[in-house]
Amino acid sequence: MIWQLDLAILTLVVIAGIGAITVKDLLGAAILFGAYSFMMCLLWSIMGAVDVSFTEASVGAGASTVFFVAAVFRTTRRTKD
Amino acid sequence: MKIIGLIIAVLTGALLIYGTVDFPGWADPASPASTHLSPHFIEKTMEETSVPNIVTAVLADYRSYDTMFETTVIFSGGVVCFILLRIFRRKEPEDRLYRHVLTGATIRVKEGGKIPPDSDDFERIDTLWTPHDLIIKTVCRLLIPFIQLFGLYVIAHGHHSPGGGFQGGVILGASIMLLAISQDLRTAVQRMREKVDALLSPTGVFIYAGTGALCLLLGLNFMDYSALASVLYVDPVTARSHGILIVEIGVGVAVMATIIWIYNNLSSAGKYDEGL
Numbered sequence: 001m002i003w004q005l006d007l008a009i010l011t012l013v014v015i016a017g018i019g020a021i022t023v024k025d026l027l028g029a030a031i032l033f034g035a036y037s038f039m040m041c042l043l044w045s046i047m048g049a050v051d052v053s054f055t056e057a058s059v060g061a062g063a064s065t066v067f068f069v070a071a072v073f074r075t076t077r078r079t080k081d
Numbered sequence: 082m083k084i085i086g087l088i089i090a091v092l093t094g095a096l097l098i099y100g101t102v103d104f105p106g107w108a109d110p111a112s113p114a115s116t117h118l119s120p121h122f123i124e125k126t127m128e129e130t131s132v133p134n135i136v137t138a139v140l141a142d143y144r145s146y147d148t149m150f151e152t153t154v155i156f157s158g159g160v161v162c163f164i165l166l167r168i169f170r171r172k173e174p175e176d177r178l179y180r181h182v183l184t185g186a187t188i189r190v191k192e193g194g195k196i197p198p199d200s201d202d203f204e205r206i207d208t209l210w211t212p213h214d215l216i217i218k219t220v221c222r223l224l225i226p227f228i229q230l231f232g233l234y235v236i237a238h239g240h241h242s243p244g245g246g247f248q249g250g251v252i253l254g255a256s257i258m259l260l261a262i263s264q265d266l267r268t269a270v271q272r273m274r275e276k277v278d279a280l281l282s283p284t285g286v287f288i289y290a291g292t293g294a295l296c297l298l299l300g301l302n303f304m305d306y307s308a309l310a311s312v313l314y315v316d317p318v319t320a321r322s323h324g325i326l327i328v329e330i331g332v333g334v335a336v337m338a339t340i341i342w343i344y345n346n347l348s349s350a351g352k353y354d355e356g357l
Contacts, residue, residue: 050243051136058251063340066258070348073357 001046009046013039026077030068037061130321132240140245141325141332145304148328149289151247152335156286159339163279166351179203180210205267207355213264221263228256236333240322246329250285250336257341266349266356269341275353278342285335292327 013036020032037060044053105112122135122143132138140148177190182202229252236249261269293304301308306324307317315323348356 051134051140051245051248054243054248055251058248058255062255063251063258063344066255066262066344067347070344070357074347074350 006043006046009039009042013043024079026072026079027069030065030072033068034061034065037064129318130325131318132322132325134240134242136243137239137245137325137329141328142304142306142321145293145328148332149286149293149304152286152289152332155339156282156335159278159282159342162343162346166346168351170352178206178208178210180206209355210265217263221259225256225260228259229253232256232333232337236329237326239329240325246332247336249329250333251340253333253337254340254344257337258344261344261348261356266345266353269356270345270353273341275342275345278338278345281338282335282342285331285333285338288331288334289328292324292331296324 016036041056232252235244239245296308299308306321310317310320
């Protein structure tokens with residue numbers, strides 16, 4: 001485990017997570033969730049859990065981002081609060 | 082109200098972090114999981130199931146109840162999306178638009194008008210229809226077969242490499258979702274009808290639970306695949322390996338159909354029209 005790489009990815013995970021709940025644009029939040037999932041996928045593979053990382057890449061970063069975008073497309077792009 | 086919510090969230094977070102103090106250290110050889118379970122799986126998996134990938138053996142054999150109900154949860158998610166979102170319109174809209182594919186001309190069919198003959202020359206479109214981009218359409222048409230082949234490989238090769246039914250099913254579903262995004266939902270639904278989705282997702286769960294029940298009928302415990310040895314004409318160790326493959330196929334079928342089903346309902350708000 002290379003700790004510099006680990007630290008950089010962890011920082012990006014935190015930034016993407018905080019960004020996803022603060023941003024007003026819901027489409028942006030969906031994409032930030034996708035980035036968050038992808039960074040988590042990298043973290044899993046760094047820790048050696050390749051199966052979990054594969055699931056995270058296909059479900060988290062792939063399918064669920066498409067679901068979020070579809071839901072935003074069918075409702076509204078702006079949050080009320 | 083916002084302050085109360087913040088206080089509750091911070092308190093819960095602090096409690097959770099306080100709870101992690103009791104956890105054993107990361108990769109601690111003296112923790113209970115490392116003294117009993119992990120050595121058994123690492124040392125015995127190969128001789129008990131002849132599956133090199135321990136994760137697959139744990140997921141589909143040693144912990145197969147877990148995976149079975151995971152599949153059931155996914156199926157329930159698909160059914161809930163269907164029940165909440167699907168709209169069955171009894172009446173067709175008065176004017177329907179058809180596009181002649183070869184010339185690009187759009188015709189409007191009034192209520193009671195004659196519908197174009199059921200040929201490939203006409204496609205039904207909505208008022209929101211936008212032209213397909215040629216590059217995206219062509220690239221996706223080239224890519225989709227390879228994505229599907231990779232999905233099948235991931236399911237079939239789960240014994241030896243990372244992956245398995247769940248990941249392979251999502252990849253297979255994503256290939257149909259790519260078709261729906263690159264063209265439109267009607268094209269994708271023509272390839273994979275709603276009835277097919279609705280039939281395949283419980284079929285996958287049935288394959289999984291049925292394999293377990295078959296073991297029960299053959300005289301061993303539920304999900305003990307070594308009972309399949311007498312049906313498959315192999316020794317009990319190979320039977321466990323084959324049982325894992327059968328179960329993975331069930332998971333793959335269920336996940337693929339459910340993912341497509343959820344996408345169809347979500348992207349068209351249950352109307353099954355143009356989609357995204």
